[in-house]
Amino acid sequence: MKKTKILKFLVAPMLVVGVLCSSGIGLYVNAVSQNAETEVKEILGNKQVPYLDKNHSQVCMGGGWKNANGNPYQTGKKNQNPEGRQYWNPQRITSSTTTPFNDTVNEQQLINMYWPKNTKVHINSRGSNYWIDLSRVDKLYDAVLDPEDDCYYANPNNGWGMNVEPTKAEYLEYNADWSAFEYGHGTTPYADPKGKTRIDYAGNYIFRIGINTGAIWDNPFTIVARAKIELSATTSDFYANTKSPKMPVIFDKTEAGVGTLDAGTLYEFKGTGSVTGQNYYNEYPRTPGKYTLTAQSAPDKSRFKLPGRATKSVNVMKKGYKTKFQKNIDGSVTTMSDTDWNPNSKPSDPDGETKGLFGVDLYLENQKYTVPIPKYDSSKYIFEGWTVTEEYATSLFEVKTREFEIYDDDKDGRYEYTPSHIGENAYYVLSTTITANIRSKKTDTIKPVTQVDGGDKIEAGISVAPSEIKITEGTENRNSFTASVTTGYAYDFMGWSYNQSGNHIDLGTEKTYQPATNFAQQGETHKNSTLYATFKPKEYTITFDGNGGTESGSQSTTSTQKASYYNDVKLQKNPFVREGFRFKGWSTSKTSSAVKYTDQATDRNIPLDGLNQALNNDIPQNITLYAVWERTITNVDVQKYKDTLWLEGNHWGAAAANVFVKNSNQGYNAYELIRYYLDIDMKDFNIPVEQLDKSKFYVVWERSTDGGSNYQKIPLDQYQSFFTAPFSDAQRDYSKVVYDEEKGQWFVPLLVKAGAGSDADTIGGHYKVSVAYDDPQATEKVASEQDFYNNVSQKGWTTSEPTEVKMIRTFETVVNVPANVILEEKTEITPDGSTKQVVESVHSSNKVTVNPIEHDITQQSDYDWHTPNTAMDGKTTPANSYNGGQHTEYVKQKPFKVSVTWNSTLTDTSQQYRINDVNMYSAENIGAMKKGQQIPTGTISSFSYDGKAENKTLFDFYLKGDKPDHLPYGTLFKGFITFRFTNI
Incomplete structure (x- = not known):
């Protein structure tokens, strides 16, 4: 192939309502003075006396008119007349400290003093409206009635009756x-x-x-009650010399709801015994001793109550606290006795004078006392100190208690107690209680229980010793629990906990645990605790080996499942498939055909073969189960080699020799166009792959000439163009496959007869191959070549992915050559400093590179192609036939060789002018070409479609030469550089 380039030589979020009551103003009317005694006599003999017969049974005795006539009806009721009992005169209290209450009065005197009848009174009733002067009218007798007397006032002017005629009297x-x-x-x-x-x-x-006659008599009288008072039954002890303004409490029991009395009450402390003659009035005694206390309450004028009197014996003591010792053992409080103290170790003595007078233990205020530790059984109990509960009086004279601890500050075994200052608000003796706080020593009896988290508990497999540990407060525990797993049992110890659930390890994970109880946080005295020792089954991994099978999705050959001992485990569903084989179950041996576990079988302790205990204490963590297959049809996996790049032209450099075809005695030259490698499942063959019967490989080729849209099977047993008939290197042992010893695989090639045409129409397009292996030992037969070809059956056949045969018709498809190289005139300074005129390429780099070729199937461009055109160029195998060894040349990626031809001359169009010696120089190091060195005409550069992008620059050059003198202006010079394949 040849390409010529033209070179140009040319110079980019209250209402308060008050009601003020007005004072009433009465009209005063002078009443007519009457002779009461005469009138009474007349009334008593007058039938108009307003009493009702049989209406006097509940009337009090007494009430005679001027005490001349008493109640004639003996009702048996109380005499209502005021008595002569004596009271201290509340209005004649002197300042004498010895006889301040010397003046006395009786009840009538008190009535006259507090409720006198010496004023004018307004009468406004039943049409009467006048004033009378009480000092000028006759009076009825005054009366003293108590509620319990239960009788009516005895009124002679009413005929001693209980009721009155409503129209006559009121x-x-x-x-x-x-x-x-x-x-x-x-x-x-x-x-x-x-x-x-x-x-x-x-x-x-x-x-x-x-009232009914108009001759009205108005007779005044007063009824009073005696006050009933009591001194407090609980208050009999008082402080001497106290300055408290609060005197002993007096309770008024006269009527419900009145309560205590204070103001106006008179008090007398009368000394007895050692203080006889020492009397105190309205103050507390100044000398301790026994006294008789008498109290008289003040008259209550508004309530018509006479003074009340009460007397009791009292004790007057020094200022201190009545002291009691008690012990509190586990909440049971008892008073302490002498036997509760250790010998020669008792509390400080109480005040001796108080003890002698009253037999009372009194600790004086502000004095220091000491209290020793009481006697107790220290092996069973703990002494926690002394608590003092001390009474005190508030500023409102209320008695409350305060509690505090006392301490052994000197560390001598005796606790110091200084009773608090009492003050002036306390007037009766306060108490203090000193309590020994003793409690039983706490115990915690701990019993261990074994449990298994995440599996069955095998009693023989796990244990904890000892069976219990008892911890006593104050005694250090030196015992420990030890958790054990019996030899051969698949348990791991997790940890210790007092919580049956939870994470089981809050007390540690070591197999030995020494319990310690925080008794400060233990509520109960004797506690029973359960300690849980938790074990868990060991885990193991079941690996399922496909043993020739693969997972259909991931193509993995193994799969794993986690399991735990002492748990039923259901084996996972077999994930593997194996073409040509049927899954039977699982075996513990790779080569065994005996099934131990069926698909999704349920079992336990699989590594121990179902036992609970490993006899040799070898407890496996892993076990592999191998798939057991039953072969039906041998599976052949067809693997594509590469797409083929074919350069049209001379194909004799691709041809191998001596290809004999079945049914023909002639040896042919043929070239390999495509090949596919075969991966045969060799499970249970028991022979090497190369020893397979190659004649049992069935092969059918298909070709598409419309980009893979439609495929047509290539007829069988052909050899005029494509070789679809079995072939060999001799006239025997024919097959359609060849064994590649280097790769250790069988492959199936598509051979084309040399000389039968090598253009697009003849060999271009997409190809697929279908292969089957007719295994004589398989339980099922594959479809024959003819049945597959005729679409009768595809059983046992595998069809490949397509391979493309890319036809290359032009040199530019493979090699990229600059469109032109433009030169320009330059002035160059020579080594000696002189100048000269040269012509040189405008671009100092003009590259000739290899193009990546696009695959029609993947639409990706790369350099990875099968290139049989050059297979036989420089062959190294000594064999003289394709089957004999020449097939190895097709996978050696022989290079393409490209040469350059340049005559170093530019000429104008008229052929009159020439520029000679315009040489080609290398712009970089490529192969044997060195940067800056001249590239001689005929230089060869090579490349391969080897899947790599490297080394794909063939030439990188520039042109340069001396410019001759006297060239005509505007002349165009041209030259031709030729690049061609030299081994095709």
């Missing part, structure tokens, strides 16, 4: 100073124990009679 009730009318009554006042306030009957009254 009672008017007034407040304490007669200034306000409160109620009008149609019933005689009644001391009712069931009354809501118990003494609501007490008050100032006016009994009006003769």
Whole structure:
């Protein structure tokens, strides 16, 4: 092939409402003075006396008119007349420190003092409206009634009756100073124990009679009640010399809801025994001792209550605390006795004077006392110190307690206690309790339990010893638990935990565990704990070996499955397929045909053959199961070699000799156009691959001349163009395959008869081959060549991917040559400094390169092609036939050789002018060509379509020569460079 280039020589987010009550103004009317005694006598004999017969059974005794006539009806009720019992005169208290309460009064005197009848009173009832002067009218007798008397006031002017005739008489009730009318009554006042306030009957009254006649008598009288008071039953001990303004508590029991009394109460402490003659009034005694305390409450004018009196014996002591020792053992509190102390080790003695007077243990305020550790069994209990619970009085005289610990600051085994300062708010003796805090020593009895996480528990396989450990507070535990796995059992120890679930390892993972209990956080005294020792089955990996089979998706030959001992495991479904074989099951031997496990079988402890214990303590972590196959048809995998690049032209450099074809006695020259390698599944053949019967390979070729859209089978047994008939290198032992000893594989070539045509129409296009191996030992027969060719059956056949035969018709398709090389005139300075005129290529690099060729099937361009054109160029095999060895030349990637021809001369179009000696120089180092050196005409550069992009520049050159003188202006000079293949 030849290409000529033209060279040109030419010079880029309250309302508060107050109601002010107005004062009432009464109209005063002078009442007519009457002779009460005369009138009473007349009334008593008058049938108009307003009493009701049989209406006097509940009337009190007493109430005689000027004490001349008493109640004639002996009702058996209380005498209501004021008594002569003596009271300290509340209004005559002197400043004497010895006899301040010397003046006394009786009940009538008290009534006259606090509820006198010496004022004017307004009457406004039943049409009457006038004023009377109480000091000028006759009066009824005053009465003293208590609620429990349960009787009516004895009124002679009412005939001693309980009720009155509503139209003839009435009672008017007034407040304490007669200034306000409160109620009008149609019933005689009644001391009712069931009354809501118990003494609501007490008050100032006016009994009006003769209302119906107009001759009205108005008789005033007062009913009072005796106050019932008590001194506190729990308060009998008081402090001496206390300055507290708070005196002993007095409880008013007269009526419900009144409570304690304080203001106006008179107190007398009368000394007895050692303090006889020492009396104190309205103050606490200054000398400790036994006293009789008498208290008298103040009269309650508004409630019509006389003073109340109460007496009790009391003790007056120094300032300190009544002290009690107790012990608290596990919440059970008992008072301590002498036996609760160690010999010669007891608390500090209490105040001796107080102990002698009252038999009371008193620790004085602000003094230091010491308390030793009590006697207790230290092997069972722990002493945790002393707690003091001390009473104190608040600023509101309330008694509360405070609690605090005392300490052995001197570290001498005795705790120091200084009772707190009591102050002036406490007036009765406070208490302090000193409690020994003792508790049982805590224990924790720990019992281990074995468990298995993630599998069955085989009792014989795991254990923990000892069976329990008991830890006692204060005693160091030196014992440990040890977890063990019996020899040959497939368990691993995980760890220790008090939690049955969870991660099982929070107490550690070592096989030995020494428990320690944090008793500070243990609530119960005696605890039973369960310690869990957790084991887990060992894991193992099952590797499934396809043993000739592959996974259909990934083509992997192995697959794995994780499993654990002491668990049922269902084998995964067989993922492998093997063409020509049927899967039977799994074996533990690669070469065994005996099935041990069927597909997806369920078993356990597979590496131990189902046993729970490995007899030799060898516990495998892996086991391989091999697929057991039953061959049906031998599978042949057809592997494409390369697409073929064929340069049209002389094909004799591609031809091999001595190809004999079955049914022909003649040897032919033929060239290999395409080849496919065969991968035969040799499972169970028990012979090397090269010893296969080559005559059992069936081959059918197909060709497409429309880019792979349609394929037509090439007729069988042909040899006029394509060799589809079996061939050999002699007239025997024919086959359609050849064994490549170097690759150790059989291959099937498509041979073309030399001289039968080598153009696109004859050999161009896409090819596929279908192959089958008719294995005599297979259980099934493959389809014959003829049945496959005739589309009767495809059983056992494998069809290849297509191979392209690319036809190259032009040199430029393979080699890229510059379109032209332009030269220009230059002035060059010579080594001696002179100048000269030269002609030289405008571009200093003009490359001739090899083109990548596009594959029609993949539409990718590369340099990876099968190139049989040059197969026999420089052959190295001594064989003289294709089957004998010449087939190896086709895979040696023989190079293409390209030569350059240049005569170093430029001429004008008229052939009159010439520029000689315009030489070609190499622009880089390529092969034997060196940069800057002249490239002689006939120089050869070579390349191969070897799949590599390197070494694909054949020439890189420039032209240069001296310019002759006297060349005509505007003349165009041309020259011709020729590149050609030299081995095709």
